[in-house]
Amino acid sequence: MGVAVPIRRVAVVGAGSWGTTLGVLLAPRVSTTLWARRPEVAEEVLRQRTNRAYLQGEVLPDELSCTASLEDALAGAELVVVAVPSHGFRAVLDEAAAHVALGVPVVSVTKGLEPGTRRRMTEIIGELLPGHPAGALTGPNLAGEVLAGHPSASVLAMADEAHAARVQAVFHTPTLRIYTNPDVVGCEVAGAVKNVIAIAAGMVEGMGFGDNTKAMVVTRGLAELTRLGVALGGDARTFAGLAGMGDLVATCSSARSRNHEVGVALGRGKPVAEVLAGTLTVAEGVRTSAVVAEVAADLGVEMPLVDQVRLVCHEGATAADAVEALLARPATSELR
Amino acid sequence: MGVAVPIRRVAVVGAGSWGTTLGVLLAPRVSTTLWARRPEVAEEVLRQRTNRAYLQGEVLPDELSCTASLEDALAGAELVVVAVPSHGFRAVLDEAAAHVALGVPVVSVTKGLEPGTRRRMTEIIGELLPGHPAGALTGPNLAGEVLAGHPSASVLAMADEAHAARVQAVFHTPTLRIYTNPDVVGCEVAGAVKNVIAIAAGMVEGMGFGDNTKAMVVTRGLAELTRLGVALGGDARTFAGLAGMGDLVATCSSARSRNHEVGVALGRGKPVAEVLAGTLTVAEGVRTSAVVAEVAADLGVEMPLVDQVRLVCHEGATAADAVEALLARPATSELR
Numbered sequence: 001m002g003v004a005v006p007i008r009r010v011a012v013v014g015a016g017s018w019g020t021t022l023g024v025l026l027a028p029r030v031s032t033t034l035w036a037r038r039p040e041v042a043e044e045v046l047r048q049r050t051n052r053a054y055l056q057g058e059v060l061p062d063e064l065s066c067t068a069s070l071e072d073a074l075a076g077a078e079l080v081v082v083a084v085p086s087h088g089f090r091a092v093l094d095e096a097a098a099h100v101a102l103g104v105p106v107v108s109v110t111k112g113l114e115p116g117t118r119r120r121m122t123e124i125i126g127e128l129l130p131g132h133p134a135g136a137l138t139g140p141n142l143a144g145e146v147l148a149g150h151p152s153a154s155v156l157a158m159a160d161e162a163h164a165a166r167v168q169a170v171f172h173t174p175t176l177r178i179y180t181n182p183d184v185v186g187c188e189v190a191g192a193v194k195n196v197i198a199i200a201a202g203m204v205e206g207m208g209f210g211d212n213t214k215a216m217v218v219t220r221g222l223a224e225l226t227r228l229g230v231a232l233g234g235d236a237r238t239f240a241g242l243a244g245m246g247d248l249v250a251t252c253s254s255a256r257s258r259n260h261e262v263g264v265a266l267g268r269g270k271p272v273a274e275v276l277a278g279t280l281t282v283a284e285g286v287r288t289s290a291v292v293a294e295v296a297a298d299l300g301v302e303m304p305l306v307d308q309v310r311l312v313c314h315e316g317a318t319a320a321d322a323v324e325a326l327l328a329r330p331a332t333s334e335l336r
Numbered sequence: 337m338g339v340a341v342p343i344r345r346v347a348v349v350g351a352g353s354w355g356t357t358l359g360v361l362l363a364p365r366v367s368t369t370l371w372a373r374r375p376e377v378a379e380e381v382l383r384q385r386t387n388r389a390y391l392q393g394e395v396l397p398d399e400l401s402c403t404a405s406l407e408d409a410l411a412g413a414e415l416v417v418v419a420v421p422s423h424g425f426r427a428v429l430d431e432a433a434a435h436v437a438l439g440v441p442v443v444s445v446t447k448g449l450e451p452g453t454r455r456r457m458t459e460i461i462g463e464l465l466p467g468h469p470a471g472a473l474t475g476p477n478l479a480g481e482v483l484a485g486h487p488s489a490s491v492l493a494m495a496d497e498a499h500a501a502r503v504q505a506v507f508h509t510p511t512l513r514i515y516t517n518p519d520v521v522g523c524e525v526a527g528a529v530k531n532v533i534a535i536a537a538g539m540v541e542g543m544g545f546g547d548n549t550k551a552m553v554v555t556r557g558l559a560e561l562t563r564l565g566v567a568l569g570g571d572a573r574t575f576a577g578l579a580g581m582g583d584l585v586a587t588c589s590s591a592r593s594r595n596h597e598v599g600v601a602l603g604r605g606k607p608v609a610e611v612l613a614g615t616l617t618v619a620e621g622v623r624t625s626a627v628v629a630e631v632a633a634d635l636g637v638e639m640p641l642v643d644q645v646r647l648v649c650h651e652g653a654t655a656a657d658a659v660e661a662l663l664a665r666p667a668t669s670e671l672r
Contacts, residue, residue, distance in 0.1 A: 140551035151540070151663055152548040153556070155670060168667075177552075177667040204487070212488040215476035215586035216513075219578050220489070226576065240562065240576040241670045242555050249585060250551035327487055331504075331513040334491060334577045 004166045009033075011077035013096060015041050015066065017054040018109055019083030021143040022171075024055075027064035030170060034066040035073035037084075037092075042068040058147060074099035079107065079170060081137070082121070086112030086284070089121055093128050105133040105163050107156070111191035111247075112284050113291050120188040122157075133163040136184060137171065138191040139242040140250030142257075146176055153177040155243045157187035179242060186234025190225060190244040193292055193306070194251055195259045195285030197221030200305045201252040202263020203312070203319040217305065218252050223334075224303040228292070231299045259285040266312055267319045286313045304329060340498065343506045345369075347413035349432060351377050351402065353390040354445055355419030357479040358507075360391075363400035366506055370402040371409035373420075373428075378404040394483060410435035415443065415506060417473070418457070422448030422620070425457055429464050441469040441499050443492070447527035447583075448620050449627050456524040458493075469499040472520060473507065474527040475578040476586030478593075482512055489513040491579040493523035515578060522570025526561060526580040529628055529642070530587055531595045531621030533557030536641045537588040538599020539648070539655040553641065554588050559670075560639040564628070567635045595621040602648055603655045622649045640665060 008031060012023045015036035023034040036042040045051055045066035049059055067073050070092075074080065080100055084092045089110055100106065106129055108121035119127075125134040135158035146152050156171065156178050158164035164180040172178040181187055200221060204213045225248075226239040238244055251257045262283040265275040276286065289310040296303040308322035344367060348359045351372035359370040372378040381387055381402035385395055403409050406428075410416065416436055420428045425446055436442065442465055444457035455463075461470040471494035482488050492507065492514050494500035500516040508514040517523055536557060540549045561584075562575040574580055587593045598619040601611040612622065625646040632639040644658035 140548045140555075142546065142548050145546040145548045148546075150545040150549045151552065151659065153552040153667070172667060174663050177663070179667050179670040181670045183671065209486040210478065210481040210484075211586045211590045211592075212476045212478050212481045213486045214589070215582045216487065216489040216578070218585055219476075219576075219582035222576065222581065235671065236576075237572070237671050240555075240558065240572075240581070242552070243670075245558065245576070245581060246551045246555035249554055250547045253550070253589065254547045256547075323487065327510050327513070331489070331508060331515050334515040334517045334579075335519065335571065335573050 007078045007170045009076050010079045011073045012081045014083035017143045020051045020055050023064050027061050033073045039068040042066045070096050071099045081107050083109045090124050097128050107135040109137045113192050133160050136188050138187050140246045149175050151175050153242050155179050155181050157181045157184040183235040183238045186229050186238030187243040189229040193225045194248040196289045196306050196309050198251040198259040199263035199285045199309050202260040203267035206264040206267020221305050228301045231301050259283040289313050340502045343414045345412050346415045347409045348417045350419035353479045356387045356391050359400050363397050369409045375404040378402045406432050407435045417443050419445045426460050433464050443471040445473045449528050469496050472524050474523050476582045485511050487511050491515050491517050493517045493520040519571040519574045522565050522574030523579040525565040529561045530584040532625045532642050532645050534587040534595040535599035535621045535645050538596040539603035542600040542603020557641050564637045567637050595619040625649050
């Protein structure tokens with residue numbers, strides 16, 4: 001492609017852990033404003049240069065601006081990054097829409113499907129901001145490690161190559177490598193479903209099984225995620241890449257993943273109500289397991305692992321029941 | 337398929353850790369004889385029901401027969417399983433060939449390429465035992481976990497479906513699930529190259545980087561493994577399955593993998609000579625990195641991770657040099 005006009009101003013909508021992390025990364029290089037829903041968080045970011053609730057122990061750069069006004073955050077933005085949870089995504093974007101300038105690209109960094117509608121985040125962007133190039137930034141991104149400067153890679157999923165190159169240039173650094181991928185559907189489905197597989201991987205770990213078993217769960221989990229993603233219109237290669245396999249492997253390895261942690265507790269035999277009661281944040285995969293199982297049933301896609309996670313999370317089955325049911329299935333050809 | 341004649345007698349050629357493990361699994365269900373190169377190992381297996389050098393602490397089942405005579409081991413065998421290291425594979429098979437009955441399937445469980453010729457193990461079987469159905473059993477199989485009865489899955493790669501179904505029936509148990517795959521080339525290439533990627537994953541771990549970085553190495557490693565495998569005639573789906581991703585994930589997670597362990601030591605800055613001198617067994621990936629780099633260069637396939645592992649293992653580069661070189665590469669589109 002030829003020389004593109006660089007993006008000079010970014011609004012990051014959502015001051016949770018990942019939104020704030022992106023603000024920290026972007027601010028020294030491009031004018032960046034973070035939107036925090038709660039004014040006291042915006043105050044804290046501006047005055048104390050911290051966001052203790054979401055980025056414990058991190059000092060934020062002076063260049064990062066922050067406001068609780070969506071209008072102020074979005075004024076003059078040439079790129080909008082949306083980092084709010086899937087259940088609040090539509091409401092925030094609806095309020096934001098009036099303040100986003102024509103033609104400005106809007107990128108979701110949220111991994112999930114909208115409860116009820118089962119929509120992907122870029123579908124919601126398309127509904128509320130029609131005509132804006134929509135994209136998703138996804139992949140193996142544990143915020144703490146990215147901030148520590150550990151080499152990481154992400155995928156920017158956007159259908160339009162020229163817009164993708166402009167957005168890629170904003171995010172790419174020597175240690176956070178951004179790969180583009182035109183397969184938006186595949187990238188978003190992968191990001192949502194991998195949380196369910198991470199619960200399954202945590203379960204077998206909690207039951208005391210080793211690396212073979214976990215590798216089997218991760219691999220067969222990716223196979224069913226791929227079947228669903230392809231049925232929904234995704235590209236099979238996406239699922240073998242950073243948004244699929246990469247994110248799945250990182251989530252299933254990390255002690256810091258909430259979904260993985262929930263699976264481990266379930267595998268140890270803790271009742272599901274107790275596991276979910278024990279924390280403030282609900283693991284996305286718990287909710288997603290039910291939504292994905294519905295979508296899969298509608299499309300006639302077999303997803304035995306997702307189905308077992310759903311039974312354990314929502315129907316009172318135990319992790320031991322789940323493993324027994326899975327092992328009773330006949331083994332067939334891998335490439336069928 | 338219709339009703340196939342079951343396999344009634346198996347010879348396992350090679351009494352290392354994986355060969356002995358397969359003997360332990362098979363013997364209670366089908367007449368099984370293990371061949372040990374050294375008579376004292378055969379004696380130990382028969383008299384003491386142990387193989388301490390390779391399966392520390394394991395009591396072998398009474399049904400497992402063992403001999404140091406290849407002729408005796410192969411007499412009446414209806415399936416031959418070859419479990420000797422890649423550098424000794426040809427010599428042992430050459431000696432065995434005269435004793436294998438016509439049409440008996442021969443299955444390799446060795447992961448590697450023959451030094452010098454760069455041949456896959458089933459290619460050597462095809463040369464020395466032409467006309468015999470040849471296959472490879474591969475996937476995420478840490479012997480200790482399989483023996484402990486942890487749920488595991490393997491891939492049986494055989495071109496002929498009817499033969500594959502017969503062999504699958506011999507190995508399949510409720511906890512060791514055997515999936516068939518007609519893509520022999522892909523399965524064998526994956527098994528060999530994953531050891532090189534495991535060294536790279538170990539290196540970033542040894543340097544103190546976290547789960548994002550490792551997930552990136554594993555994912556981009558699988559991408560280059562896939563490029564090579566497809567160029568050699570493999571099916572892209574194989575690499576996303578148990579023989580590719582599954583084995584890679586297990587090897588890169590396991591503290592018990594020799595290749596992973598070598599990578600960690602290199603990442604901590606230990607000189608390569610010292611790392612390799614410290615152990616009896618050479619990690620297969622060290623040797624394979626040089627062979628694979630040659631094959632890739634011949635085919636014009638880009639393999640930046642394999643190349644960096646080769647430079648560290650054979651050309652005096654440090655792990656830090658390798659990471660720096662990799663991060664200096666431009667990030668492009670994932671699906672190019």
